[in-house]
Amino acid sequence: MQGLRPALEVTGLGVDLGGHPVLDDLSLTAARSALTSILGPNGAGKTTLIRCCTGLIRPTRGSVSVLGTEPGGTAAAARVGMMPQSTGAWSGIRPLELLRYLASLYARPLPVDALADRLGLHPLAKTPYRRLSGGQQQAVNLAGALIGRPELVFLDEPTAGMDPHARRATWELLRELRTAGVSLVLTTHAMEEAAALSDLIHIVDRGRVAVSGTVTELTADGSSLEDVFLANTHAGLGG
Template sequence: MTSTPHASEPSAALDLRDVAVSFGRKTALAGLSLSAARGEITAVLGPNGAGKTTMIRCCTGLVAPDAGSIRVLGHAAGSPEASNRIGLMPQSTGAWSGIRAEELLHYLAGLYANPQDVDELMDLLGITDFARTPYRRLSGGQQQSVNLAGALVGRPELVFLDEPTAGMDPHVRRHTWQVIRKLRDDGVAVLLTTHAMDEAERLADHVWMVDQGRVVVSGTVQELTREAPLEDVFLLNTTARVGGHSRRGGRR
């Protein structure tokens, strides 16, 4: 276990160095440095407000950092060279509310030169039965499956999954894990955020724990759990925010 980020390897699909972002007086990222390797699943764990979603938004070019550098597949974040080769599964997509799942995925497929077959993708992710249902009428888990399909339809080399199984029932959750593992086996770099420690333990090749906009602990699951379960490591190294108060390590 180490408390300082390691230097990025040549195989890194994603490399963040000393990235800082503030929104007014609020600091979202405070010198964040981490990396994600090609053909691996990288988990970024942190409490609500730790900066995970801001980090993804920076990596996909939606937010410009105030300082630091981000390289995505060897290119600047947000550049066409990077954007055309990544996929993003956001936490929510309110803008899609009126469109049917099938229509949405065909539209997204049309944005890429060599997309996945939409019918095959819907079948893989169990979307076919509700393909003609408006997005806003889908359950939370069904919406997540559509969001995942949208992230994968362009055959990305690097995919960002923000809370990918939130709201899914156990059967769909386990199937989604299989899909994510298959992405890794196919050489795709996967970066996911999750609050589910069992999900991180089952999937991740490398874990970065983030608190207050910076990395506090990193390592493989085996390295991090030599002396305690992953959830205990998380609680000891991150700040609890309960009842409007912050406290370290979940202690009173």
């Protein structure tokens, strides 16, 4: 890995939506084979940032490099996985049918049954996606992001709605992926999650990175990660 560019490089990123800046000169990096967390209140720009990194939104200013290439391009498509907060497009399909379809799109997908076992999806095999609980939908979303063996995975609130057992199982899976060399970038509101998993944390506020560091660096004065978050952000805008 030595000498390779970071898995993600964001430089001077700006996004204007509806005439208002959502991201404003935002810059950050995410290392390879590491888990990088992006924290911020609602409305801080986290999801917009992820959408820029996956090619769903074209930024107004600045640049994004994903595994050394342009986000959303054909060179990145097979190497990047994306776990959204939710997806209405999957509403009628059953989880294992979905995974088998997604697996068919890749040359070397993960084994569907093994991945479904790991994430507890077999008992949900006959239930349409729209009828799953929020946490169950998140497990399906995560499986969909991982099925193609991506080198870099974006995870937007990956454990939202999960019960404690499912959340801890997901944490363990993410740790194993990182150990295996996968680069992970996640957004979360859960301070405990960020503290337990992160190699590096970027706290975003009002479209900019307010502070960055390891958990040890950010809490060196004895503050908790939540204290650091509150000291460097404003109240969320909702949504």
